[in-house]
Amino acid sequence: MAVMCPDHRELLNWMDMGIPFLSGNEDLRYMLPGMLMQKAWIERALSAEEEGKKVVYNQFNMYAELFNAFDLVAIPPEIWTLLKVRLKDGFGMIETIDAAHEAGIHPELCSAHKSAIGDQVLGDRIPPPDFIVNPSFPCDNTKIAYQVLAEITGAPMLVMDCPYFGPDTDEEAAMAYWVNQVKELIRFVEEQTGKKLDPDRLKEVVEEANRGAEYALDYASLRQLKPLPQPGAGGGSAVGGMNLMGLPEWTNCMKALLDDIKDRVAKGKTAVPEEKLRLNWFYLHAFYDFDVYEWLEREKGAVSPVTFSNYDRLEVVDTSSTESIIKGVAKRLLQFPMGRQGTGSSDIYINDCIDAVKRWQCDAVILSGHAGCKYIRGLLGLLRDELRKINVPLLVFDEDTFDPRVAPPEEFRPKIEDFVDMVIANKERENG
Ligand code: SF4
Numbered sequence: 001m002a003v004m005c006p007d008h009r010e011l012l013n014w015m016d017m018g019i020p021f022l023s024g025n026e027d028l029r030y031m032l033p034g035m036l037m038q039k040a041w042i043e044r045a046l047s048a049e050e051e052g053k054k055v056v057y058n059q060f061n062m063y064a065e066l067f068n069a070f071d072l073v074a075i076p077p078e079i080w081t082l083l084k085v086r087l088k089d090g091f092g093m094i095e096t097i098d099a100a101h102e103a104g105i106h107p108e109l110c111s112a113h114k115s116a117i118g119d120q121v122l123g124d125r126i127p128p129p130d131f132i133v134n135p136s137f138p139c140d141n142t143k144i145a146y147q148v149l150a151e152i153t154g155a156p157m158l159v160m161d162c163p164y165f166g167p168d169t170d171e172e173a174a175m176a177y178w179v180n181q182v183k184e185l186i187r188f189v190e191e192q193t194g195k196k197l198d199p200d201r202l203k204e205v206v207e208e209a210n211r212g213a214e215y216a217l218d219y220a221s222l223r224q225l226k227p228l229p230q231p232g233a234g235g236g237s238a239v240g241g242m243n244l245m246g247l248p249e250w251t252n253c254m255k256a257l258l259d260d261i262k263d264r265v266a267k268g269k270t271a272v273p274e275e276k277l278r279l280n281w282f283y284l285h286a287f288y289d290f291d292v293y294e295w296l297e298r299e300k301g302a303v304s305p306v307t308f309s310n311y312d313r314l315e316v317v318d319t320s321s322t323e324s325i326i327k328g329v330a331k332r333l334l335q336f337p338m339g340r341q342g343t344g345s346s347d348i349y350i351n352d353c354i355d356a357v358k359r360w361q362c363d364a365v366i367l368s369g370h371a372g373c374k375y376i377r378g379l380l381g382l383l384r385d386e387l388r389k390i391n392v393p394l395l396v397f398d399e400d401t402f403d404p405r406v407a408p409p410e411e412f413r414p415k416i417e418d419f420v421d422m423v424i425a426n427k428e429r430e431n432g
Contacts, residue, residue, distance in 0.1 A: 002124050007084040007092065008042050014087075015039045030230050033256035037240040038083060040249040045080070045127055048073040054130040054193055057149065058242065059142055061339030062135060063332055065246035066182075069197065069205040070189050073127075074243045077116035077149065080126050082287055085402055090288030093402050096122060105148070110372030111402040113145035120152045131192045132157035133185060135333070138342020139375045158188040162334070166345030175331065182330040199322045205246035206317050206325050212245065213237065213314040213332075215254035220312050222261045226361050227275040228303040229264040233285075233293045236310030238337050276301035276424050280362035282308045282353045283369075283376060284338075284401050289409045292416070300420050306360040309337045311352060346379035350386050357392055364423045365394045366416065370401040393426075395419040 003009065015035055022032040048055050053073045058064060060076035067074040084092040096118025097111050103121045105114055119125035132155050134146040143159075150157040160181045163174035186197050216237045223234050235257045237245070244250035264270075281304055285292060296302040313335045317328030334343055341349040353365060365387060367376065380396060387394050397415045400406035 004124050005046060005126065007087055007125065008046065008080075010087060011083060012039060012042055027231075030232055030257070030260045033253040033260070034235055034239050036256070037244060037249055037253035041240060041243050042083070044244075045073055045075050048127055055127050056189075057129040057132040057153075057155070059134045059146065060242045061138055061142075061336045061342070062133065063209070063237070063241045063245045063329075063336055064243050065205050065209045065332075066185065066202075066329055067133075067189070068244070068246040069202040070193055070195065071201075072189070072193070075127060075129070076242045077119065077126060078112040079242060081115040081119050082112055082402060085287040086290065090404050092288075094405070096125065097403055108372065109145060110139070110141035110370070111400050113141050113372075115402060117145060117148050117152070120149060129153055129155040131155050131188075133160065133188070134158070135160040135181075135339070136162045137334075137339045139373065141372055141374075156192065158185060160185060162343055164344040165334075165348065167347055169344065175327075178334065179327055179330045182326060182333065186326070202322065202325055203319050206329060207319055208248065208251055209246040209332075210316045210319070212251040212254040213316055215251070215258045216312055216314060219254065219258040219261060220306075220310065222258070222265060223305045223310075224360050225265065226278070228271040228278070228305045229269060230261045231271040231294060231297055231303070233281065233304050233307050234310050236312045236337070237314050238309045238312075241336065271303045272297045272301050274301050275303055277303070277364065277420060277427065278360065278362045279304045279420075280306050280353070280356050280360060280365045281368070282306075282311070282349075282356060282365055283367045283373070284308060285366075285368040286399050286401050286404070286409065286412075288402075288404045289413075292409075292413070295413075296416070296420060300417075300424065302420050302424070306356045306362065311337050311356050313340060313352075342375055346375075346382055349376070349379060350383050353383060354386060354390065357387075357390070363392070363427060364419070365392060366419070367394065367396045368401065368412075369396050369398045371398065371403075371406055372400070393419070393423055 018035060022028050056067050056072045056074055057077050058067055058074045060078045064074040081096060086092060093115040096115040099118035099121045100114040101107060105117055132150055134157060163177050165174060190196055240250045240253055279302055293304045317332060318324040334340060341352060384394050397412045398407055399412055
């Protein structure tokens with residue numbers, strides 16, 4: 001019989017080798033929390049059936065605390081599938097992307113979704129779902145892809161209708177509507193699991209999530225220091241928030257990220273010896289080119305204090321009553337990076353990008369133009385205009401965040417290099 005999830009088992013072996021190496025290296029220790037968290041999640045997912053736990057496919061823009069309050073195993077299929085991107089020299093998602101193409105899925109779909117569909121088509125790549133939850137944010141890709149996932153797996157699916165947020169939205173009415181959607185979610189999960197929500201367990205899980213959220217916010221504020229104390233693109237609540245939030249493994253990950261940066265600050269360590277440029281990557285850069293940040297640090301003295309996926313707008317939830325918890329969790333669900341910006345008007349994305357530039361003291365913005373992502377494509381001109389007003393240059397280039405065949409790093413790295421050189425030269429000229 002074929003082994004279930006062979007790629008993820010290979011990843012576990014790879015992590016078993018990487019973890020002792022990273023643990024013993026103070027300068028690379030910042031990479032360890034994410035790896036430990038991913039390992040814990042893969043193991044949890046692979047043992048779900050044996051442990052008699054139900055699996056929910058929660059679209060990846062959903063923090064998982066509610067699901068963890070029901071003791072479910074949350075598997076956002078896009079995140080599951082993208083973990084393998086770095087296998088096979090960065091071509092780790094190709095087989096499943098192509099399986100989706102061959103099954104008739106249109107090539108314009110976000111390749112994270114194509115690969116998630118390919119996992120189902122090939123049959124042995126991901127634990128099957130007991131049910132599926134898909135909110136209507138952030139984009140059309142999720143809406144259509146989840147219908148396909150529900151059709152192939154036969155699992156019941158709840159679609160959560162997110163109200164439109166924009167400058168004219170009546171926020172109070174919109175939030176009241178959304179809180180009712182979250183109550184509908186709780187009813188759906190109760191029906192699927194045959195278990196009533198336990199208010200004590202919910203409180204416990206949300207208090208655990210609050211601890212992690214506070215660590216994540218403290219961590220984000222230390223990444224705002226200039227010069228940047230810690231290398232790489234940093235972490236944030238999105239690291240594991242969609243599968244382990246509310247469990248100690250997630251809290252530990254947030255705390256370890258914070259402890260590492262605090263330790264570096266205390267020791268006076270910086271990401272680079274001389275910081276020449278601070279970049280805001282306000283989209284997901286190609287996952288098969290993950291060392292781009294270290295490359296820019298090494299070659300250019302350019303650091304990346306903030307990215308789209310660690311721009312955190314988390315809030316701590318009031319746990320004084322079950323009603324306050326549900327309201328707080330509902331609000332928090334709308335803050336997931338990418339999900340938040342996909343809840344309505346492009347103002348949200350543009351304002352957040354500018355806010356990130358200002359708070360993380362960035363000199364320039366880079367957007368890796370993911371082929372499937374229409375909601376970003378539609379606002380690029382507006383964003384460029386707003387950034388010009390504050391004299392912040394913007395680079396956009398074409399790629400596919402999960403499929404290196406569309407544009408390999410050899411094609412876009414020279415564009416990044418030219419842009420960074422130009423912005424550094426301009427900055428030096430302006431500073432005399
Ligand atoms: S990357 Fe873009 S296209 Fe893919 S899920 Fe996110 S918003 Fe949608």
